[in-house]
Amino acid sequence: MLELKDLRVAYGHTQAVDGIGLTVGPGEAVALLGANGAGKTSTLRAISRLLPSDGELTFDGADVSRLAPEELARRGLVHVPEGRRVFASLTVHDNLLVGRTAQARRDALFSPDDVYDLFPALVPLRKRHGWALSGGEQQMVAIGRGLLASPRLLMLDEPSLGLAPIVVKAVYQALAEIKQRVSILLVEQNATLALTLCDRGYVLLSGRVVLSGAAAELGDREALLDSYLGHGGGAAGDSDDGTTEGDHRTVADPDAADATTR
Numbered sequence: 693m694l695e696l697k698d699l700r701v702a703y704g705h706t707q708a709v710d711g712i713g714l715t716v717g718p719g720e721a722v723a724l725l726g727a728n729g730a731g732k733t734s735t736l737r738a739i740s741r742l743l744p745s746d747g748e749l750t751f752d753g754a755d756v757s758r759l760a761p762e763e764l765a766r767r768g769l770v771h772v773p774e775g776r777r778v779f780a781s782l783t784v785h786d787n788l789l790v791g792r793t794a795q796a797r798r799d800a801l802f803s804p805d806d807v808y809d810l811f812p813a814l815v816p817l818r819k820r821h822g823w824a825l826s827g828g829e830q831q832m833v834a835i836g837r838g839l840l841a842s843p844r845l846l847m848l849d850e851p852s853l854g855l856a857p858i859v860v861k862a863v864y865q866a867l868a869e870i871k872q873r874v875s876i877l878l879v880e881q882n883a884t885l886a887l888t889l890c891d892r893g894y895v896l897l898s899g900r901v902v903l904s905g906a907a908a909e910l911g912d913r914e915a916l917l918d919s920y921l922g923h924g925g926g927a928a929g930d931s932d933d934g935t936t937e938g939d940h941r942t943v944a945d946p947d948a949a950d951a952t953t954r
């Protein structure tokens with residue numbers, strides 16, 4: 693469904709994304725993990741064509757690396773951005789309906805009622821304006837707006853960021869249901885949370901994939917994962933199995949001498 697090869701994004705002299713390859717298959721939920729500044733948001737924005745990039749970007753078998761962002765959305769590649777970008781002057785309901793503009797000629801996959809079923813907290817807020825919503829309510833609206841675009845692949849940028857634990861739980865419960873119907877590419881700093889939802893994951897460090905594998909396998913390698921996420925003991929490249937910065941290994945066989953080296 694989505695395939696990236698050698699994706700590169702630079703901001704002037706800063707190489708934010710330095711040759712990333714990843715895939716998301718039909719029906720899959722895939723996590724993109726990494727510490728602050730690892731290149732996660734830049735990767736998502738490059739996939740959506742919101743940032744200029746080099747490399748190959750294929751969606752449903754077609755080269756989409758030169759398409760306009762709105763055309764990609766019309767093909768079903770829908771981005772729920774970091775910071776939510778809910779329209780302040782529109783009501784909750786009208787914010788949701790904005791998503792329909794990207795549905796194009798594809799069949800409706802979710803109705804507004806489906807969104808209210810997924811996020812019951814929005815039901816009494818239908819007529820409330822965007823500016824009067826809490827961060828959690830905005831996140832629910834942003835995801836709901838994405839669903840009304842009938843995504844084939846929903847890309848979410850840090851949907852848990854800044855939210856209270858109870859709201860994070862509600863959002864992730866909804867994502868677990870959404871996952872039954874839509875492929876997901878999820879950017880999260882909270883790896884534990886992301887790996888409860890996703891089937892597979894990629895870990896980024898300094899714009900490169902340094903670790904990838906099935907969610908259960910990544911979860912089992914918690915110490916190594918922590919070292920890359922910057923909140924465990926030891927810096928990346930300091931792990932006890934000798935993994936060095938610049939290596940990309942799959943956790944199915946983490947100690948293999950022939951792990952892919954980039």
Ligand SMILES: Nc1ncnc2c1ncn2[C@@H]1O[C@H](COP(=O)(O)OP(=O)(O)OP(=O)(O)O)[C@@H](O)[C@H]1O
Nearest residue numbers: 703706708726727728729730731732733734735881
């Ligand atoms: N607009 C920009 N101009 C210059 N440098 C940028 C810009 N946006 C990001 N960067 C740099 O690119 C690198 C990757 O940033 P990016 O936001 O993609 O990382 P991230 O993994 O999403 O981190 P975060 O979780 O903090 O958003 C960082 O070094 C960052 O400072």
